[in-house]
Amino acid sequence: MAEAMGFFTDTTICIGCKACEVACKSWNQLPARDGGAPQLTGLSYDNTAKLDGIHWRHVAFIEQFDQPYDGRWLMMSDVCKHCVQAGCLEVCPTGAIIRTEFDTVVIQSDVCNGCRACIAACPFGVIDVNPVAGTAQKCTLCYDRISEGLEPACSKACPTDSIQFGTVAELRERARGRVRQLHADGQEDAYLYGADPDGPLGGLNAFFLLVDDPHVYGLPREPELPSARLAGSSFFGAVGAAVLAILGVVGLRKRRMDELASEPAVPAEGEP
Amino acid sequence: MIPDTYFSAAPDWTWWIVPYFFIGGIAGGAYFISALLVWFGRAEDRPVIHAGFYIATIGAVIGGILLILDLGRPERFWHMLFLNQDLPRLAFKSYSPISFGAWGLMGFGAIATASALGAAAAERRFGLRPFPWLNRGPFWKALVALGGFFGFFVAGYTGVLLTVTNRPVWADSPMLGMLFIASAASTAAATLILVGRRRFHTATIEWLSSFDAAVLVFELLVLIAFLATLGAAIDAWLGWWGAVLLVGVVLAGILVPLALHWRPRWFDAYGRRDAGRRGVWLARLSAERKVASAVLVLVGGFLLRLAVIMASEGIEHARLVRETLP
Numbered sequence: 001m002a003e004a005m006g007f008f009t010d011t012t013i014c015i016g017c018k019a020c021e022v023a024c025k026s027w028n029q030l031p032a033r034d035g036g037a038p039q040l041t042g043l044s045y046d047n048t049a050k051l052d053g054i055h056w057r058h059v060a061f062i063e064q065f066d067q068p069y070d071g072r073w074l075m076m077s078d079v080c081k082h083c084v085q086a087g088c089l090e091v092c093p094t095g096a097i098i099r100t101e102f103d104t105v106v107i108q109s110d111v112c113n114g115c116r117a118c119i120a121a122c123p124f125g126v127i128d129v130n131p132v133a134g135t136a137q138k139c140t141l142c143y144d145r146i147s148e149g150l151e152p153a154c155s156k157a158c159p160t161d162s163i164q165f166g167t168v169a170e171l172r173e174r175a176r177g178r179v180r181q182l183h184a185d186g187q188e189d190a191y192l193y194g195a196d197p198d199g200p201l202g203g204l205n206a207f208f209l210l211v212d213d214p215h216v217y218g219l220p221r222e223p224e225l226p227s228a229r230l231a232g233s234s235f236f237g238a239v240g241a242a243v244l245a246i247l248g249v250v251g252l253r254k255r256r257m258d259e260l261a262s263e264p265a266v267p268a269e270g271e272p
Numbered sequence: 273m274i275p276d277t278y279f280s281a282a283p284d285w286t287w288w289i290v291p292y293f294f295i296g297g298i299a300g301g302a303y304f305i306s307a308l309l310v311w312f313g314r315a316e317d318r319p320v321i322h323a324g325f326y327i328a329t330i331g332a333v334i335g336g337i338l339l340i341l342d343l344g345r346p347e348r349f350w351h352m353l354f355l356n357q358d359l360p361r362l363a364f365k366s367y368s369p370i371s372f373g374a375w376g377l378m379g380f381g382a383i384a385t386a387s388a389l390g391a392a393a394a395e396r397r398f399g400l401r402p403f404p405w406l407n408r409g410p411f412w413k414a415l416v417a418l419g420g421f422f423g424f425f426v427a428g429y430t431g432v433l434l435t436v437t438n439r440p441v442w443a444d445s446p447m448l449g450m451l452f453i454a455s456a457a458s459t460a461a462a463t464l465i466l467v468g469r470r471r472f473h474t475a476t477i478e479w480l481s482s483f484d485a486a487v488l489v490f491e492l493l494v495l496i497a498f499l500a501t502l503g504a505a506i507d508a509w510l511g512w513w514g515a516v517l518l519v520g521v522v523l524a525g526i527l528v529p530l531a532l533h534w535r536p537r538w539f540d541a542y543g544r545r546d547a548g549r550r551g552v553w554l555a556r557l558s559a560e561r562k563v564a565s566a567v568l569v570l571v572g573g574f575l576l577r578l579a580v581i582m583a584s585e586g587i588e589h590a591r592l593v594r595e596t597l598p
Contacts, residue, residue, distance in 0.1 A: 093374060248483055249308065
């Protein structure tokens with residue numbers, strides 16, 4: 001297997017230009033939403049709104065202003081996290097979602113049958129159906145480009161290097177250095193989200209540098225694998241089944257007893 | 273604090289999936305009731321046993337069709353069962369409810385069909401001659417026991433499937449599988465009462481009716497446990513779907529049927545008072561209280577699936593709802 005590849009997205013230097021979104025849609029030939037009809041979301045300058053089957057990069061604009069001229073913008077180019085333990089891959093019943101030789105997570109569109117289990121399983125809300133294909137789609141970390149030694153379209157287009165591509169080991173090293181630099185410069189709330197291999201989901205191969213609570217960026221604090229809930233839920237299901245079986249058998253037994261009690265007593269003649 | 277599940281996306285499991293959960297539950301529950309009667313019932317229960325097999329088979333077929341229609345690419349439904357790139361290897365994951373559920377539904381459908389064929393042959397329907405090994409004897413009883421197990425599985429895996437996600441409401445409590453199993457049993461008993469009220473033995477109908485009442489009490493307790501274990505996601509019920517759950521499921525689907533079963537005189541009193549139209553309606557309700565109760569249980573069971581699914585489906589990714597969260 002090749003080395004694990006991923007993205008390091010440093011949100012502190014994102015300028016919200018959306019070049020990554022455009023490059024992604026262009027390279028992957030993703031269709032326009034509603035035939036290109038303009039849509040205003042009311043979410044600051046963000047009219048993409050969210051990641052889905054036709055938006056595999058999404059620049060979130062977060063306005064933090066208590067007073068005019070007193071606050072800040074947070075901008076984050078969001079993408080599939082290519083989780084080391086991926087919920088989508090786990091639940092996919094068709095084998096359409098695979099882990100590649102680059103340790104990335106890819107949906108094979110020709111295998112997917114559009115059951116949408118992966119959409120509900122992803123803790124980040126990354127996946128959705130591409131209405132043209134009828135299948136679930138998301139970022140492939142430009143599998144077609146990196147197989148040929150090229151950089152993914154989004155990081156290639158990013159003018160500030162907010163999005164960096166490389167081996168996960170090297171990116172983590174670089175990211176830790178960047179956090180140290182920010183701390184030294186007084187930005188002490190800077191931290192890495194998803195860079196810890198011992199953290200949730202075994203670490204994220206596409207991880208982020210953030211300066212506020214994950215919820216502010218639209219990210220869960222402690223993302224979980226859906227299968228973590230399988231044992232508990234199945235156990236209670238089995239308990240329910242057992243209770244119903246007992247209710248049924250006790251009811252049938254009572255019916256027999258009631259009938260025996262109402263019948264006139266007859267002298268016992270051997271076994272019934 | 274907003275639960276982490278509010279940062280996921282809705283899978284749009286809606287208008288094919290709600291009826292599937294409802295019909296699949298009835299099918300699984302009907303087979304389970306038949307299995308109970310095969311093992312612990314007696315000769316007069318035969319017509320109910322057969323009806324349970326028929327309902328299970330029809331439900332499994334309709335359920336399969338609904339599931340296929342729900343797919344984004346219905347022609348690829350078989351990818352659920354076989355690895356299309358590596359034939360003839362099976363696509364089976366023991367940790368993915370949608371995967372083992374597809375196989376479970378297949379197995380259930382096969383056993384239900386065999387049981388229904390045996391029943392139809394015994395009744396000499398469709399010109400069939402009886403084949404006794406599918407209608408009596410130890411092999412048949414073992415098959416029915418296995419089918420009863422599959423029946424529970426089909427009734428309950430749908431709840432487990434919803435829990436094994438990262439979606440609000442569904443993933444926040446471990447009780448959905450148990451809740452759906454209870455609702456499956458109550459709706460199946462109600463269906464059997466409706467189907468066989470004129471044909472089944474009175475004692476069987478009475479047993480079905482009291483079994484249904486006991487299951488409804490259990491269902492109510494599980495529903496309370498489900499809501500109590502939701503944590504902060506309980507907020508999802510503060511709205512339209514909460515009203516549906518309270519009025520449609522709890523009141524109309526559980527409490528009124530229980531009252532009809534245990535306190536029929538309450539409804540007689542309305543009838544005797546002859547209070548215009550309302551009195552006539554209630555008098556009829558009282559006269560046909562088993563029918564009324566069964567219909568209400570079915571409506572409640574459908575609304576339960578609808579409310580549980582739609583309460584979560586309606587929740588958008590948290591960032592879209594409140595731009596700056598904490």
